[in-house]
Amino acid sequence: MLQIRGINAVSIVAPSDQSFPMTKVAACLEEDPGITHLCFVHCETTTGVVNPLRPMVELATRHGVRTIIDAMSSFGAVEISAREVPFDVLVTSSNKCIEGPPGVSFVVASLETLDSKTSETNSFVLDVRDQWRNFEQTGEWRSTPPTHVVQACAKALEELAIEGVVRRGERYASVRDAVIRATGPYASPLLDPRDRSPVCLALTARDVVRTQEDLDALYAHLVEYNLYIYTKLHLPTRSFRIGCMGCIDPMWIRLLGIAFEDFFQLHSMNPEATRAAV
Numbered sequence: 001m002l003q004i005r006g007i008n009a010v011s012i013v014a015p016s017d018q019s020f021p022m023t024k025v026a027a028c029l030e031e032d033p034g035i036t037h038l039c040f041v042h043c044e045t046t047t048g049v050v051n052p053l054r055p056m057v058e059l060a061t062r063h064g065v066r067t068i069i070d071a072m073s074s075f076g077a078v079e080i081s082a083r084e085v086p087f088d089v090l091v092t093s094s095n096k097c098i099e100g101p102p103g104v105s106f107v108v109a110s111l112e113t114l115d116s117k118t119s120e121t122n123s124f125v126l127d128v129r130d131q132w133r134n135f136e137q138t139g140e141w142r143s144t145p146p147t148h149v150v151q152a153c154a155k156a157l158e159e160l161a162i163e164g165v166v167r168r169g170e171r172y173a174s175v176r177d178a179v180i181r182a183t184g185p186y187a188s189p190l191l192d193p194r195d196r197s198p199v200c201l202a203l204t205a206r207d208v209v210r211t212q213e214d215l216d217a218l219y220a221h222l223v224e225y226n227l228y229i230y231t232k233l234h235l236p237t238r239s240f241r242i243g244c245m246g247c248i249d250p251m252w253i254r255l256l257g258i259a260f261e262d263f264f265q266l267h268s269m270n271p272e273a274t275r276a277a278v
């Protein structure tokens with residue numbers, strides 16, 4: 001996205017199954033005083049790692065660098081306090097832990113940031129400031145809003161307010177732990193317990209699920225039980241993911257355990273059988 005807009009960027013590459021290497025980030029900011037913004041993902045949905053929000057923001061602030069946080073898969077289930085963690089911009093949307101339909105995104109930014117005139121806009125669609133001013137002045141969207149999505153999202157936010165972020169996070173965590181128990185004999189969590197988010201769980205079953213074709217076979221097997229997991233194998237870690245967001249019936253997790261048992265037992269008797277089935 002930055003390349004398309006002609007904005008220079010340095011990327012800090014780190015393994016996706018570990019939380020951010022703070023020393024690497026600090027070294028990067030020290031080496032390059034030209035850096036103005038630090039953009040990072042709070043919960044890395046690829047593996048479920050929760051990155052250290054407060055230390056990252058504090059580090060950036062010490063260097064006079066502004067922060068932009070992708071909180072897509074944490075907002076609504078992981079506590080984030082704008083009072084305690086002075087980030088500049090945080091972005092999320094309606095379709096993950098808010099449990100609404102896809103179609104609306106949210107930007108949380110200080111009035112100071114919104115009001116500043118530090119940069120020219122280079123996009124109409126992504127001009128949050130212009131949309132914000134328009135809301136303030138006329139109460140209206142600049143173009144036709146997705147009305148049904150907005151209504152459903154407003155309802156979802158009401159329900160989030162009733163349940164509360166902490167309890168929602170706990171509910172997802174108990175789904176995650178039940179999935180770990182149900183799949184335990186056949187698959188193991190990729191991450192250390194301290195790095196695991198409540199939002200999604202990355203599992204590995206190294207003897208059986210090694211390639212995308214192997215995961216395709218497991219996926220097709222689960223579909224027969226009317227269970228749907230994320231389709232892609234994360235190749236660097238050979239892990240696959242199960243989401244814990246939304247309204248998950250405990251019965252589905254028990255069924256998942258049975259489906260795993262059927263799949264992995266069949267596979268241990270005849271490793272080619274599952275592949276042949278696909």
Ligand SMILES: *Cc1c(COP(=O)(O)O)cnc(C)c1O
Pocket residue numbers: 041043044045070071072073093095102
């Ligand atoms: C889901 C996700 C996105 C993409 O958001 P969509 O609105 O679903 O396209 C971006 N970043 C992270 C960390 C996500 O989990």
